[in-house]
Amino acid sequence: MSKPTGAMLPAPLPWIVEPEKRFPFDRAKAKQLLADAGYPNGFEVTLDCPNNRYVNDEKICQALAAMWSQIGVTTSVTALPRANYFPKLEKLDTSLYMLGWGGAATDPIFILQPVLHAANGKGDGDYNYGRYTNAKLDALVEQVKTEVDVEKRRRMINEALMIQHDELLTLPLHRQVIPWATRSSVTAVHLANNNVIPNWVTVQ
Known part of the structure; x- marks a missing residue:
């Protein structure tokens, strides 16, 4: 079960003006953007993916590969058990990869600092496996x-x-x-961090 999204934070959180805005599907424009970038005939890439970490992780990567191939980005999938997958990412031995992110804290700093900030060996960008650097974004963080x-x-x-x-x-x-799910006689409060506090559970 999942919900499509276009943002790294869910819509109920007030941090972004246009929550979860997704780009429209436009295959022709995608091909034109590739041509404008100097790849009129597309290119080849490998998508690294875990096969036992997220729900349907390998299947999702295979679906992405099929979709990207339609616009000329010939994509092969390398699916690995997570015991091998994450050490590969930590070595920065990847060009394209799947990463899931979540947790109990809903403050965006817990995405901005580890995932989007440039890696500096001081606790910033530890999960920025794409090695992206943007001075303005870093300054904001x-x-x-x-x-x-x-x-x-x-x-x-x-x-x-x-x-x-x-x-x-x-x-x-x-x-x-x-x-x-609970019996009809049980009422529980499901928290945003995916926990249930036993003291808040009522049984009729």
Whole structure:
């Protein structure tokens, strides 16, 4: 189960002005953009992917490969067990890869700092396996770390996330949905961090 998305943060969070905005499907324009970039005949690329980390991870990568091949980006998939996959990414031995991200904290700094900031060996960009660097984005992230004015910080976060969106540093695909079910006599509060606090469960 999943929901398509165009953003790294879900719509209920107030950090981005145009939450989860997705680019329209346009195969002809995609081919034209490739030609404009100097690849009129497309190119070949390998998509690295885990096969036992996320729900349907290898199948998703195979579907992406088939779609990209339609516009001339001939894509082969290398699917590995996560025990081999993540060490490969950590060596930066990849050109294109799948990465899932989530957690209990909903503050965007926990995406901006480890995933989008340039790697510097000081705790920033530790998961920036694409080696992307953008001085303006990095400066915004540094300000977000310490800014105490809530509205000013929100604007900085939005600006940083829109840089990610407009430059397609990552290609957000979908959000895994983790369903919870209980008997009709049980009521539980399902928290955003995917936990249930036993003290908040009622049984009739």
